[in-house]
Amino acid sequence: MKSGLSFLIAALRCEIDELDQLARTSALVGTIGRLVHALQRERGLSNVLLASGGRRFVAQREAQMAVCLRAEEAVRNTFDRLDTEAVRIGNGARLFSRIAWVLPGLDALPELRRRIGAMELSAADATAAFVKLVAGLLAVVFEAADGATDPEISRLLVAMFNFMQGKEFAGQERACGAAAFASGRNDGARQQQWLHLIESQERCFQVFADFSGPALGELWRTSQSAPQLAEQERLRRIACAAPTGVSLDAELSQVWFDCCSRRIDAMQAIEERLAADLRLLCEQKTARARAELHAHEALLAELAVEPGEAVAAFFDELPPADTEGSPPRALSAAAPIGRQLERSVLEMVQEQSHRLQAMSDELETVRAALNERKLVERAKGLLMAHRRLSEEEAHKMLRRTAMSQGRRLVEVAESVLSMAEYLPGDPVR
Secondary structure (H helix, E strand, O other): OOOHHHHHHHHHHHHHHHHHHHHHHHHHHHHHHHHHHHHHHHHHHHHHHHHOOOOOOHHHHHHHHHHHHHHHHHHHHHHHHOOOOOOOOOOHHHHHHHHHHHHHHHHOHHHHHHHHHOOOOOHHHHHHHHHHHHHHHHHHHHHHHHOOOOHHHHHHHHHHHHHHHHHHHHHHHHHHHHHHHHHOOOOHHHHHHHHHHHHHHHHHHHHHHHHHOHHHHHHHHHHOOHHHHHHHHHHHHHHHOOOOOOOOOOOHHHHHHHHHHHHHHHHHHHHHHHHHHHHHHHHHHHHHHHHHHHHHHHHHHHHHHOOOOOOOHHHOOOOOOOOOOOOOOOOOOOOOHHHHHHHHHHHHHHHHHHHHHHHHHHHHHHHHHHHHHHHHHHHHHHHHHHHOOOHHHHHHHHHHHHHHHOOOHHHHHHHHHHOHHHOOOOOOO
């Protein structure tokens, strides 16, 4: 008959399996981050190329496409190394579904690049295509964060996802501004989109700061150069404050692109630090779990050799029946080795139980941030379908309602979802 220690060992093996899978998905997150960074730069260069009528950034775009191809190959290789037979993974269905969705997007990249090079797309259409692909890649990162079962690893994954999302909004802002300056004009719709991207960045970076810890938060603050931020703000004001129809200086497209790129490259250094911290944390936790497993296995072997007397160590802390209220009995130093081992097993089981409960409590706190994002995204999708709004308009509607009613954004999202069947209009099929 198997003992309690046998099942404790089985629990540790399950924990190690989960940590191994987390290590693989964490490595995937870092690899995806490098591809997203490369695609963001290609998107910005493509926008300037299209907006300038093919006059600017031709050679730079060609060089960047080669960088993207190498990063894409690394992501595909990491996809291949994931254990698709690991049906035990809690969110495996969602994670693998996200990967299945994004692979055709990677397959379609050569045709997108051909059409951009042939000037068959507008800057807006090219941006939308890249945004869709990057969103798919970030959805893989989100599922990796949502499926993490260790709270410390989950916190870092949540921080990384939100930082990558904020960096993506910064990349979209770079592309938006590059197209505006290169074309020599701006309009009200693009100005509103620009302001929405600025606000979205700030929101994501705040969540990152909440989950990243003081060291990474300080690194993020010190990476933001004051002169660089001042220059970017100056260019923002030039473009966003200009009345519709007023010409913009096309020469500023290079200045804007370089200014944004320096900031985004600094963000990439933070992403790399996050990825390195994730790898190290996974390695440390796996090493500790394996050492604990080896110790338990040695103890199980020792128990098999010296089982000891059949004692009820489980109830050792109960007072004797005839001395109710007296202090618990202490374990005698002369107790047989079997009894000491039995008590040791019970202490290990209790320690493991307390640790798992503490992990579960902390994990609930971490996942609250992910669940809030899910609710807000679902509410935006509902408004977009019923009201035929853009993503930006739906988000603004939620935020305006939250501000006017003095409520949190997630609370407004929950209210929208609860009233789904009463929303006017037919949802878009």
